[in-house]
Amino acid sequence: MPNRDSIAKPLSRYTVAEGQEFVYPDGPINLRLVQDAKGVSNLSDEARAKIKFKTVVAGQNCSDMPKSSLEVYVERGWVLDSGAKKVEPMTKPVADSVTDKEEFFTDIGRSVEEVENNG
C-alpha cells in the first residue's frame, strides 16, 4: 500500500533551485491563452492585463510550469528534478553456462533437472 508521500511525489517532482524565481501563466486556461498568442509579447494590452501569472521561489513546487520552459530550466539546473534518475526495466537473469545454471537454481532452492522438466 503506497503511503501518502509516494502518492504526492509525482505532483511535486520539480522544485525551484536556490536563488531562482519564476513567473508563468497560472493554470491551463491562462497558459493556453499565452501559448495560442505565441508569447506574452503578442497579446493585446487588454488580453495581457487579464492573464493571471503565478510566482514560485526557491524550494517551492513548480511541477505545473509549462513543459517547454521546464526542459530549459532543468537542463540549466535552475529547476531541480527529483525524478530525474531513470529507472531501468527489470530483466530476467540469464545463466550462460551449466555451472551458472546450477548456482542460480541452488540459490533459489531448485535443481536444474527440476526446472528443465517442470519449468
Added chain:
Amino acid sequence: MAKYAGSSFSVRLIDGHNLAPAIMENASMSRESITQQTNPFGVTGESHTPVGLVKGILVAGGGLYDAAVDTLHTAVATVIGVSRIVAAAIHGNTIGKPFMGFEGAIDTKYEVIDAKDGITKANVTYLVTGAVDDGVIVQHLLAYTADWDTKTGGAGATDAPVDYSVDPIQRQFTITGSTKANPCEVTTAKAHGLTTGQKVLISGNTLAVPDINSDLAVTVTGTTTFTVAIDTTASTGTGNDGTLIRTSSVAGGVGYLEVTAFTVATNTVVKIMHSPDDITYSALITFATITAANSKERKTVSGTVDRYLSSNGVLTGAGSITVFTGLSRN
C-alpha cells in the same frame, strides 16, 4: 534608418537625478578606449596599444543654472573623484530603445556662465573612469503608484517585454548550408562566435518538413558550423540559405537602476526578469530594496541571459516611485 532629434533625448540620469530637462543647447555622450602610443623611434607611422581602460564622456552645454533639486548644480555639487552611476538615452524614453550606462569616478568640469542681461547657464563635462555599457531600456522612466510588470502592463501601463532578436545592435549571420541529417548541421558564411547551449532564431532556410526555421539551441561543432536538434534526414529543399540571429547571450550582463522620485511609505523592490520563450520568466536581477529618491545601482550578473526581458516592481505602502531600468548584455 530612423533619425532622432533633441525631443528624443529625454533620459539623462545621474545618481537618480534626471538632468535632461535642465539641458538647453547641446548634449553628447561617448565612450573612448584609452590607448598609449607604442611605436618606437625610426618608424614612419604611429602605433597605439589599448591599455584596457574605457572612458566615458558626457557633455551638457548651455544648461540652465539652477540650484534646485534635480538640476545640473545639485547633481554635480561634489565635482571631483566621486563615483556616480549614469544612464542616458538619446533614442527616446521607450522600452527596447538603447541607452548608455556608466559607473565610475567622475571628474567634472563645471562652468557657470553669467551673461549681462541674460539667463545664467552652465556647461558640464563628465569624464567617467570606470565601466561603460551599451544596453536597452527595460523599464522606461515612469511614475508608478502600484505594483507593475512590463510584460503584463501593470498600473495602466501599456508596456511589453524586450525581444533580443530585434535588438538593433544584433548582427545577422548568413547561412550557406544545412544538412539533411540527424542532427541537422548548419554552416554560416562567417565565424558565428556561438557557444553550445546558446539559442539562435533561424529564418528563411528552405529545408522543409521538417524545417529549422525556429528558435533553437545550438551545439557548436566548428567556428562556422553547429548542429540543431532536428532530424532533417527526410526534409526537402536545398537548405543552403537563410539567416540566423542570436536569441540568448551567455556571458552575463549589467543591470542599471535609477530612481528619480520616491514617496512610497515603506519600500519598493524592483527586478529585471528574463525568459527563453516569452511564457515563463525568471528573475535575472533583483536590485537592492529602494527606500529613498535618487537611489541608483549598477548590478552585474553572470551566465545565460535569455531572449526576452521585462521589469517589475512591488510597492510596500502607499505612494509613488519614478524608476528606470536597463540591461546591457556582455
